[in-house]
Amino acid sequence: MxxxxxxxxxxxxxxxxxxxxxxxxxxxxxxxxxxxxxxxxxxxxxxxxxxxxxxxxxxxxxxxxxxxxxxxxxxxxxxxxxxxxxxxxxxxxxxxxxxxxxxxxxxxxxxYGNGFPVGIMEGHNVLIIAGGLGIAPLRSLIWYILDRRHRFKEVYILYGTRSYEYVLYKEELKRLRERNDLKCLYTLDKFETEEDRRWADRKGLLTELIPMVELEPSETFVAVCGPPVAYRFIGKELLKHGYPESQIFVSLERKMECGIGKCGHCQIGYKFACIDGPVFPLWDTKNLPEMI
Ligand SMILES: Cc1cc2nc3c(=O)[nH]c(=O)nc-3n(C[C@H](O)[C@H](O)[C@H](O)COP(=O)(O)OP(=O)(O)OC[C@H]3O[C@@H](n4cnc5c(N)ncnc54)[C@H](O)[C@@H]3O)c2cc1C
Ligand code: FES
CATH class of the missing domain: 2.40.30.10 (Translation factors)
Structure with a gap:
């Protein structure tokens, strides 16, 4: 048929x-x-x-x-x-x-889910902040933007993980750093091996990279995905540097069974992470405190 x-x-x-x-x-x-x-x-x-x-x-x-x-x-x-x-x-x-x-x-x-608001991000700067496995959904966004590069202004990628051993998409991220149409800043928790030192721009937390970003915050959309414990600190640092709350989007993970708003496993207050999310504006995470 x-x-x-x-x-x-x-x-x-x-x-x-x-x-x-x-x-x-x-x-x-x-x-x-x-x-x-x-x-x-x-x-x-x-x-x-x-x-x-x-x-x-x-x-x-x-x-x-x-x-x-x-x-x-x-x-x-x-x-x-x-x-x-x-x-x-x-x-x-x-x-x-x-x-x-x-x-x-x-x-x-x-x-399933809503995804990042790529339509409204067009015509603006984009700041991508990934922690650990959080780089996975953001890789989709990175290539989406790079394949339509002319539609976006300045692009920054901040990526932090445990050690060089745990860096995902190593070759891709190395090549991205060599491009001149975006800026990449990488950090690691550990600086133990020669590879760690060669890879990272600095040792420390993702939040420490935010002051190194040279973007006009009011002209910038921010996409964040990483361990939920980091969201509170990343959000605070972004707000401190003047990024508007309505332009910061975080991706959340919740236990999910159906993915289509039927089972209630992913409910956060009056929202369902599977249909209202998994991407939420930072504003939502402040007004629904159990989100992060
Ligand atoms: C929207 C969404 C996107 C996701 N994307 C990815 C992804 O790209 N790559 C990836 O590896 N995983 C991702 N996950 C998490 C993934 O679904 C779980 O790791 C997986 O279901 C675990 O199944 P399991 O049977 O192996 O482990 P289980 O035995 O079910 O769980 C093992 C451990 O992981 C914890 N856990 C399980 N599911 C979740 C969850 N959803 N959030 C937080 N902790 C959890 C459990 O509490 C337990 O401690 C995503 C989850 C959601 C909701
Ligand atoms: S996963 Fe079933 S309601 Fe969201």
Whole structure:
């Protein structure tokens, strides 16, 4: 039915976000201890063609024999033909996923959530602040912006993690630092090895990079993703430097079961992280204190 409709209309129909789509693992990259990036292709080619998402959105990934997990999309919608997810091994389902090999099958439904407000970010500076695995959804935003570079003004990326060993997308981030159309500042918690020292612009917390940013705050949108404990401090530092509260967006993780606003697992006050989020303006996190 779907195939004949597509033939009649001569274009792929949009992907049904409620329907799990079978997908095959095409590539697995070991990024850091317990962190792998998985590339997927949908078995139905028309789904590959019509797949679209907003940076910051997530999918529900079925790991065969284990269950479903929410995972942020780390690839950019500007790069078609593959969906990429970076997954840290933390428990049973992610452990089973980490044992899969290229050629194995999974199911993916989505994309879900709101994502970053890329439309209103256009025409402005963008400051991207990533801590640890928080770089995953922000990688989607980074490539979205870089593939449409002319639509945005100045771009800064601040990235902090434990040590060089835990830096994700090492080669990509090295190449980004060499570009002259954006500025990258990287920090590490530890400065123990020669590699740590070569990699980082400084040792210390992500918040210590914020004063090094040379942007006009009123002209800047900020996208933040990292460990929730850091949000309070990052938010405070951004406000201290004059970034408007309404232009700071943070991505939150909550326990999720359905991803579509039905089960209530992700409820925060009167908001559901799966449909009202996972990206929230900083204003919301202040008015719903249980958010962070
Ligand atoms: C919107 C969203 C996007 C996410 N994106 C990513 C991603 O890009 N990469 C990634 O590796 N993980 C991501 N996660 C977290 C991921 O869903 C969990 O790590 C996964 O479900 C754990 O499953 P498990 O069975 O392996 O571990 P479990 O046995 O379920 O849990 C292991 C440990 O992780 C904690 N945990 C589980 N789920 C969450 C959660 N949602 N938030 C905080 N702590 C949790 C548990 O409390 C427990 O301590 C995301 C979660 C959400 C809600
Ligand atoms: S995950 Fe079920 S309501 Fe949000």
């Amino acid at each position: 779907k195939k004949s409709l597509e033939k009649l209309l001569n274009k792929p129909l949009p992907v049904d976000p409620f329907m799990p789509q079978r997908a095959v693992i095409t590539d697995i990259e070991e990024l850091a201890p317990d962190h792998k990036k998985f590339s997927f292709a949908f078995c139905d080619e028309s789904v590959n063609d019509s797949w679209n998402h907003i940076p910051g959105q997530f999918v529900m990934l079925t790991v065969p024999g284990a269950g479903e997990i929410p995972i942020s999309i780390c690839s950019s919608p500007t790069r078609k033909g593959t969906v990429e997810l970076t997954v840290r091994k933390v428990g049973r389902k992610t452990e089973v996923l980490h044992r899969l090999k290229p050629g194995d099958y999974v199911a993916i439904r989505g994309p």
